Amino acid sequence: MSVDVKGLNKSFGTVRAVNDLSFSVPDGVVTGFLGPNGAGKSTAMRLMLGLDHGEGLTLFNGKPLAEHPHCSTVVGTHLDARPFLPGRTARDHLRMLATDARLPDSRINEVLELVGLTEVANKRPKSFSLGMAQRLGLAGAVLADPDTLMLDEPANGLDPQSIQWLRQFLKHYAGMGKAVLVSSHLLTEMQLMADQVIVIAKGTLVASGTVEELLDRRSDVLIRCSDPARLRASLGDADATIEGADGLAVVGLTTDEVGQAAFNAGLVVHELAVRRASLEDMFFSLTGDEQQFAFKSVENETPTAGGAA
Amino acid sequence: MSAVLRYEWLRVVTVRSTWVLVALGIALPGVLAFFLAWAGAAFINSGNDGGQGGPPDGEILAPLGLSPATVLLLASLLVTIGAVAFGQEYRHGLIRITLALFPRRTTVFFGKTIMVILVVVATSIVAITSVIVGNRFGLAVGDGTLEVEISTALLLIARVIVVITVFTLIAFAVTALSRNQPLGILVPIVGAAVVEPIIQAIALIQDWTWIVWVLPFTGGIEAVETTGAEAWGHLAVFVAWMLALLIPSWVLFVRRDA
Numbered sequence: 001m002s003v004d005v006k007g008l009n010k011s012f013g014t015v016r017a018v019n020d021l022s023f024s025v026p027d028g029v030v031t032g033f034l035g036p037n038g039a040g041k042s043t044a045m046r047l048m049l050g051l052d053h054g055e056g057l058t059l060f061n062g063k064p065l066a067e068h069p070h071c072s073t074v075v076g077t078h079l080d081a082r083p084f085l086p087g088r089t090a091r092d093h094l095r096m097l098a099t100d101a102r103l104p105d106s107r108i109n110e111v112l113e114l115v116g117l118t119e120v121a122n123k124r125p126k127s128f129s130l131g132m133a134q135r136l137g138l139a140g141a142v143l144a145d146p147d148t149l150m151l152d153e154p155a156n157g158l159d160p161q162s163i164q165w166l167r168q169f170l171k172h173y174a175g176m177g178k179a180v181l182v183s184s185h186l187l188t189e190m191q192l193m194a195d196q197v198i199v200i201a202k203g204t205l206v207a208s209g210t211v212e213e214l215l216d217r218r219s220d221v222l223i224r225c226s227d228p229a230r231l232r233a234s235l236g237d238a239d240a241t242i243e244g245a246d247g248l249a250v251v252g253l254t255t256d257e258v259g260q261a262a263f264n265a266g267l268v269v270h271e272l273a274v275r276r277a278s279l280e281d282m283f284f285s286l287t288g289d290e291q292q293f294a295f296k297s298v299e300n301e302t303p304t305a306g307g308a309a
Numbered sequence: 310m311s312a313v314l315r316y317e318w319l320r321v322v323t324v325r326s327t328w329v330l331v332a333l334g335i336a337l338p339g340v341l342a343f344f345l346a347w348a349g350a351a352f353i354n355s356g357n358d359g360g361q362g363g364p365p366d367g368e369i370l371a372p373l374g375l376s377p378a379t380v381l382l383l384a385s386l387l388v389t390i391g392a393v394a395f396g397q398e399y400r401h402g403l404i405r406i407t408l409a410l411f412p413r414r415t416t417v418f419f420g421k422t423i424m425v426i427l428v429v430v431a432t433s434i435v436a437i438t439s440v441i442v443g444n445r446f447g448l449a450v451g452d453g454t455l456e457v458e459i460s461t462a463l464l465l466i467a468r469v470i471v472v473i474t475v476f477t478l479i480a481f482a483v484t485a486l487s488r489n490q491p492l493g494i495l496v497p498i499v500g501a502a503v504v505e506p507i508i509q510a511i512a513l514i515q516d517w518t519w520i521v522w523v524l525p526f527t528g529g530i531e532a533v534e535t536t537g538a539e540a541w542g543h544l545a546v547f548v549a550w551m552l553a554l555l556i557p558s559w560v561l562f563v564r565r566d567a
Binding site: 046049050051052053065066070071072075077079080082083084086087088089092095096097099100102140 | 411566
């Protein structure tokens, strides 16, 4: 296990930002770190790296980060959108980061080429777009080819091509036996990118597992038939809910099992389908009312022209 | 520690502002020393000094041209090098990268301290050379002479270097304590040029002669203006003030969230 997190706790005054958080980030897969704004994702990442002080322990390859002689080869981080001095060239920024592992200039050239910043390597990044800044941050994170990558919202500001490249790159990186932890609010993107997810809300772990496992828990079978109430009765203890006049949503059974039950009950079946939950559905069902600074609901509001009341 | 020092060295030399400050720190005091020596020699040669052969207390012709004004000018430029050591890190979020790379915070703190000292001492040595050259050149142009005892001059140079370094370390410590770069730059400059002169003026009225032994920046200037045990005493006061800021800034750097 590349990263093992045990009992992280952190409070800001009376607010509990991270609450007894424990999880593992295995090698060889991309692990998504999900949670609403203010859930404690960034704080947890800072605690893992020892940037914030709190309770708990994080082991990288079995040891706390500070006990490794060259930390840049253990974990590469990209935690802020613009983590560089605007007046220092991109190349010089990477030269600084290369000092820990005494990396040669050729490695700096490699990562600049990897993220597509070779042409602007000797420019000061004060005029970089957010997407270019993210690429430079990513270049710094992967510079020493670390065993673990920790990225906080790395897709922010990237265009669709860059996001697709990032997804492929992180999959490839994890495929080399590395651990990758990525926090993101882009749930559809995370569904494509992550192999497993860790979901937190109000600093507490609410779910973890592979994406498939979590989605299976939230998926159901919808059957539209001539008498859904009779079908529900025939299913016994199964978790089934009537939807509309002829629908029945069944959790925990396959389409074969539900179809067979309908046949046995002598019902006419109009539709039988699996309703696959998305990561977004799963996320909202787990964290729906846990957003720290919630928006006012506009579902029942009447739209007004030009914003006039 | 060697990796931290390499990191700090690149942090210092890869920004343009460092070179601008170093260049100004070397050139301006030299130019100032030239004009002071030239004007001073011309003043003495004009006979307006009452035939004293040159004022003794560094009012016009300081030994080697190292007047308090020169020291304050150089210190005012170099305090920025001290302030940016932490100021840039907090202002641009680099501190998280630095501490993820080097989690041992005490090593980072003293790596920064050592690099600031090395840069300031090296710049001061070149700047003092520039001042001496400017002074000699000004005297030559103004047709003046000033005898200098080598041992006294070397001790003065040593005190000047320490005073400028302590000025810079105060800026370094204030920035680390407050995480505020402008404050780190302003405290030594405003303290030395505005606040303490006002306190001294009040002290003069009240006849508080002891005040020069308490004020930090006054102590620094007195260490350059006086000689012998008195000078070293003033320097000790200045260093004590610096340590009183530096030690808490180290403790807080280790304990606070990045």
